[in-house]
Amino acid sequence: MAHTCAEVSDETRTWLERVEKISATLAENRAQAEADRTTSPAVIDALRTQDFHRMWVSRALGGGGVSLRTGSAVLQAIARVDPSAAWQMGVQGAIGRLSDYLPDKVSCRLFCGSRGLVVGGVNPTGAAVRVPGGYRVSGRWAFASGATHASWLVCTATLADGQGVGPAPIRMLCVPSSAVTFVDDWHSLGLRGTGSASFIVDNVVVPESHAVDGSLLRRPPSPRRSRGYAIAYYDFAPFTTAATTIGIAQQALAVFRELAARTVPARSTEALAERATVHATFARATALVRAAELVLADAADQVTTCGEHGGEELSAVVRLAAAAVAENCVQAVTMVHTAAGAAALRSGDALDRCFRDVHTATRHITLATTNFEMVGAHLFGGPLLMRR
Incomplete structure (x- = not known):
């Protein structure tokens, strides 16, 4: 539409x-x-x-x-x-x-001096220890989308600092792809072309300059001439996954409309597009996708205006928008996939791909339904937790 x-x-x-x-x-x-x-x-x-x-x-x-x-x-x-x-x-x-968040010189090296992608794992499934001038990191990370074409990998690791009080500190460590071993384990329902393989790092030393303190990512980066956005890392990331999810749902609507016009079910005399029930289903699915577009656009405007000082209230807006986008888009694609009947069952066809892709995309942590729990608890007066 x-x-x-x-x-x-x-x-x-x-x-x-x-x-x-x-x-x-x-x-x-x-x-x-x-x-x-x-x-x-x-x-x-x-x-x-x-x-x-x-x-x-x-x-x-x-x-x-x-x-x-x-x-x-x-x-x-x-x-x-x-x-x-x-x-x-x-x-x-x-x-x-x-x-x-990285020093300018390092940012230029990773994002300007290198033509390759910069990908990695944001789940802290690795471990790091302090060494003179930096950290020694080891671990295995999954879902490194684009790993095949990466020049640098981000390894998120817990830091063993010996304090033993409270949660372990987190570091996001940038490692050259030459120091990484990739594992060919991406056999997925959808988004099959992302090459989201796992990777292993074994006792690689990372300079302090190539590390970011994970505790900083819930607030905007410090002001400096080169700062691109006065927006916290965790208030930015959901827009990327949510936007892709909306694009998948938009394509599903377009594909279904064309499919319905030419599909006459077995033992029927009329195309799907001539049925009142299909009209209603298509309209409801379109409304769900349109609502997803609007809620994401509203969140983008609020973050752009209030990113520097929005705090937990703004983070709640972003997380609620992302979860709503995921829920709406999955429901919309599933509705038209079901309405297509047997015509949607051909593996590799466009509607089949949309169905598989949207269900895979929305498993990402930024789109998870658990965000409703965290934001709901916050709306009742509690702190905005990352996870329970």
């Missing part, structure tokens, strides 16, 4: 034109990416040529520095063609926010 009356900024229009330039390349390589379980170098090169992998890096560091609304629109547009490609660019948007 096109929203032709919506106001689009010049920045958004310019970046959406970049998507148009590579849409054919994305579409041509999508099926092969599913078969290979990783996006082709041709697609990654096309995405990099348009600077999508750096669109949410500060302009002072050579990035695009685009608004949340523009970046969200770009990811939705890419996801309507190839959700796996959009997901990887979204990962770059999230991990790219570390550039506002």
